[in-house]
Amino acid sequence: MLATTIAGVFSISAAAIFSFGLLSKMVERMVSLSVGIMLSTSFLHALPEAFESKADPRTLFATLLAGLLAFFLLEKTAILRHSHHHEGDGHEHHHGHDAHEAGKAGWMILVGDGLHNFTDGILIAAAFLADPGLGLVTGLAIIAHEIPQEIGDFIVLLNAGFSRKRAYFYNLICSLMAVLGGLLGYFTLERGMxxxxxxxxxASSGFIYIAVSDLMPQMQRRATLRETIPQIMLIGLGVVIVLFLTRH
Incomplete structure (x- = not known):
């Protein structure tokens, strides 16, 4: 409960600070750090933990494939993440088109985020039941990838007519769905280890999909050496953080 609450409140509060104008230049850096944390959590800890169990490796690989395809479909149906447009983005829309679209999407985004955070809570619970260290880095990975996503959601909600306080309040309620997911996961998975x-x-399939299909393409748009070096360093920092937190 503590991990899911902290993950939700911290990610929403950090996203609100960035969205409301403070430290906005750090958002791009957060993407690179997220990639390092999510990929290393998946490949260096969660997947080895799963494959060291008595579960059939073929079934685990099938689960990984199914997870990647499931997240692809979720993205396609705009349940997991959302495409955002802004006035003056270079597309030919009538005046007010984007604000109108954002207005229609505002509540949909909140519902989608609530479901997403509920799932995150289940994943955090499963990770803690497997190993407390894994639970810690899973929560950290979720925070890292939630912040850039929530920033986009804040922008849409503000554009849809929500006040800053209202946007923060509703996003906070949605983020606390992770607590309900965590409780369900703990009491359900404890009986079915x-x-x-x-x-x-x-969970790993979700981290891998988000990192490879969403975050890394964003980083590729900045191809100069001056921008690439900090990206590589921050990815490495994410890996080091996970290795440090999961050392035995």
Whole structure:
């Protein structure tokens, strides 16, 4: 409960600070750090933890494939993440088109985020049941990838007519759905420990998909050496953080 609450409140509060104008230049840096944390959490800790169990490796690989495809479909249907447009973005829309679209999307975004955060809570619970160290880095990875996503959601909500306080309040309520997911995951998975390896693999598929399909392409748009060096350093920092937190 503490991990899911901190993950939700911290990510929403940090996103609000960035969205409301402070430290906005750090958002791009957060993307690189997120990639390092998510990939290293998946490949260096969660997946090895799952494959060291008694679960059938073929079934675990099938779960990984199913997870990647599931996150692809979720993205396609705009449940997990959302495409945002802004006035003056270079597209030919009538005046007010984007604000109108954002207004229609505002509540949909909140519902989608609530479901997403509920799932995150289940994944955090599964990770803690497998290993407290894994639970810690899973929560950290979720915070790292939630902040850039929530920033986009804040922008849309503000454009949809929400006040800053209202946007923060509703986003906070949605983020606390992770607590409900964590409680459900803890009491459900505690009785079915054999399911934990599969949940860990599914969580890893989500981290891998988000990092590879969303975050890394954003980084590729900045191809100069001056921009690439900090990206590589921050990815490395993310890996080091995970290795430090999961050392035995």
């Amino acid at each position: 054999e399911w934990i390896p599969y949940v860990l693999v599914f």
